[in-house]
Amino acid sequence: MVAPRRSIAGHLALICGLGAVLAVTLALWFDRLFDNPWLAGSAALMLTLPLGLLAVRRAVRPALSLFRALAGTALSYRDGDFSFGLRWRHRDELGDLVAAHNELGGVLREQRLSLVQRELLLDTMVQNTPVAMLLVGEGGHVVYANLAARQLLNQGRKLEGLALEALLRIAAPPLREAMDRGGDGLFSVGEGDEEDVYHLARRGFRLNGRPHELLLLRQLTTELRRQEVQTWKKVIRVISHELNNSLAPVASLAHSGAELTRRGQHARLESIFGTIEERARHLEGFIRGYAHFAKLPSPRLEAVQWPAFVERLRSQIDFAVDGELPAEMARLDVAQMEQALLNLLKNAHESGGAAGDVSLRVRRQSGLLRIEVMDRGTGMSPAVLANALVPFYSTKRSGTGLGLALAREIAEAHGGRISLGNRDGGGLAVAMVLPTSEA
Missing domain, CATH: 1.10.287 (Helix Hairpins)
Structure with missing residues (x-):
């Protein structure tokens, strides 16, 4: 049988009611005994008040103990200990508070356990990854290093607390040079068959309001050799x-x-x-x-007038000019750029669209020179777009896979880049974006 629920106010009302009944009873008894109403009331009050205070104290003592226990568990929660629980035998407001408190503790315990498991999983993954990872603090000291970093830089010993500068002094010279250059890059350690190629990646961020830098050193030797083969x-x-x-x-x-x-x-x-x-x-x-x-040589830059250069291209292959050509001259390797654009225009003519839809557009924007070759052919699938710039990759039966690759090499030799994208309404647009270098 479940005990009836009674609130704290009900408890206090019961105590007050019992005290009043007791006071009235004593007053009537003393009135008969002393035949003096004032004296009887005073005597009844003097006897009833201490008894009432004792009753109230006895009633609130468990609640006071509960409040002290609640304060203690709150301090434990603050310190990250969620193993404590409370008990309250009465079914009242304090019982509801204790139940909510215990439920909160259970939720916090589950969350803490899940967080610990995720931290263990993450630490296991980080420690066992072949990528060497170092976290360097504001003062240049190593805050964290995984097993690969310890093996690479300190023969498996701990790195935490050591100065990165001191570690680099005893590291391989190519690593020091890569760090001095700044940014990401490749470097090689060793010679001949014992040569190892690494990629250095550096990322800065703020942790707890302080600047930190994450260094990632990945060995690429096996992967590069596999790709080379x-x-x-x-x-x-x-x-x-x-x-x-x-x-x-x-x-x-x-x-x-x-x-x-x-x-x-x-x-x-x-x-x-x-x-x-x-x-x-x-x-x-x-x-x-x-x-x-x-054997693509380094570009030999010379002044280029766009109208004359475009007419020279037109004498070799047909295309339309989209928009106005820039009035400013640019500095390009004429032979290399001509070869790159001829390759792009030839591909555009072989795209399956009409010859009259092949066009060239040259414009300056945001301090860059953008040269686009556009067609209205079949475009490229996502798989072909992802591999089109790879040397020797071709979807044509008689293709060599060098046209786009050579155009990319020429663009990058000029300090630019090349990109491909399908056009709205069908067709392909190949864009060469070059830094402006005016004559």
Whole structure:
């Protein structure tokens, strides 16, 4: 059977009611005894008041103990200890308070346990990652370092509390040079077969109101070698395919020419020799393109007038000019930029759109020079867009995958970049963004 619920006010009312009944009873008894109402009332009050105070004190003593316990558990919560709970046997307002307090403690315990588990998981992941991680404080001392950082910089010993400058003095010189350069970058340690390539990333942020810097050192040797092997395999496949496409017909035509000569049928020899010459020139151009890509020299900048430069392009391939050309001259390597834009314009003509929709736009914006080649072809899928600038990547059966890659190399050699994007309404836009360098 559940005990009836009674509030604190009910308890106090009961005590007051019992005290009043007791006072009246004593007053009546003393009135009969002394036959003096005033004396009887005074005597009854003197006896009833101490008893009432004792009753009230006895009634509130458990509540006072509860309040002290609540203060103690609140201090424990402040210190991060949520293991305490309270008990209250009465079903009243204080019972509701104790129940809410215990429920809050349970929620805080669960949250603390979940937080500890996440911290353990994060620390395990950070400590076991192959990327060396160092957190450096405002004074240049290491605040945190994982196992990879300890192994790389201090033979597995702790780094916390050590000065980063002192660690760099005993580190490999390429690491010191990479740190002195500032920013992100690659550096190599060792020589020959023992050479290791690392990537240094640096990020600054504020922690607890103080500046900190996070250093990440990632070894890329295995990954780069794997990529190098894959690249060489792809190069060999492309070259083998192109050589077979050219040499197999040449061998067949040479055999046919020899047979015709033996039979004295010379009428078709001119056609056979012409085809052999065409395949040989194609192969020569293919090899020249690879050599040019591999040996791209540093740009030799010279003053360029845009109208004259565009007309020179137009003499080699057809396109429309979108908008006005900049009146200011720019400084470019004319031969390299011409080769890059010819490659882009050729791709635009092969995109599947109308030849009249191929256009070139040159404009200056935000201190940069933006050169765009646009078409209304089929555009590119997301997968092709992600790989289009990779050397030797091509979706064309006879493509070498060097046109866009060479354009990117030329743009980056000029201190710029290249980007591709599908146009609204169909087609592709290839943009070369270069720093302005006026004559």
